[in-house]
Each structure stands twice: as C-alpha cells, then as structure tokens.
Amino acid sequence: MRAPAELVELFRENGKKVTPQRERIFHILHGNSGHPSAEAVFARLSAEMPTVSLKTVYQTLAELVEMGELQALDLGMGATRFDPNDRAHHHLLCTRCRRIEDVALELPDFQELLSHGAGFAVESVELTVRGICSRCQEEEAGHTPAESRSDQRQANHHARSRGGTDA
C-alpha cells in the first residue's frame, strides 16, 4: 500500500472525496501487519473520531481493495481481514487467537511442483499455514486449563462468524 499522502493524491485524482476520516484510515492501515478486520479498523478509528460510521470504514476499505492498494483476505475464519502488504508473502494463521502473521518466502521448487504436468504457468502462490501461534502455546503451557478454556469460549463468542462453522 502506498503512503497516506500518496493515497490522498490518488483518491483526489480519481475524483474520490478525501475526508479526515478516510485519511485517518490510510494512516491506520499503512504498515499495519496485524491484518485487521473492518470492525478492528473501525474500533481504532472511532476511539479517535467518535462520529465516524462503520459504513465509511467499509466503503474506504472497499475502494482501496478496488484500486489494488489493499488485499482482502478471506481465510475461512469469519470476518474478512485486510492486508496492506503488497509484497509476495504467505500467512501463518493461528486457529486459536486468529492472529495472522506474514511470512516472506520464495518457493520456486513449490511453484514447479504445482505446475508439474499441467502445463500451467504459475504466477503466484499464496499459502495459508494453520496452527497455534507461539503466544497461544506459551499461554497454554503457563495457565490452568480452566482459564484458557474460558478465554477460548469468550473469543468464540465475540467472533462474529458469518459461516458459523466454528467448532
């Protein structure tokens, strides 16, 4: 994703309005490696600008995706997550806390393996590696099972999954 100042220019050039809220969204997203959902962006923005609407956030994110500045990730975990990292990378997805980490890794052999026999010219490969992050593993080792179980229940409760396929 481009720098916030460049995005302001780009939006104006494309005849889109640039409000202070939108500009703030650019800043929240720029260099953000947390893969936030629209709701997470909204939560952060509304803490600074209480009058902002979730609709503004959705609309701005959608426009950034449309312009190729932002990637929308649907990793089957409920809410769509947004990724400003435009370099080729893969994702480590924690199935417990839903944290997503970037991994930049060239996989030339893997590309060849995937295209093998099919005469398919691979342009890009994006892997999603599912598992338990180191933080969750530590928590599990250090906490009583009862405590982590109630944490988990709470996390599931708060996650507004559209698919409802959890557990």
Ligand SMILES: [Zn+2]
């Ligand atoms: Zn985790």
Ligand SMILES: [Zn+2]
């Ligand atoms: Zn990413």
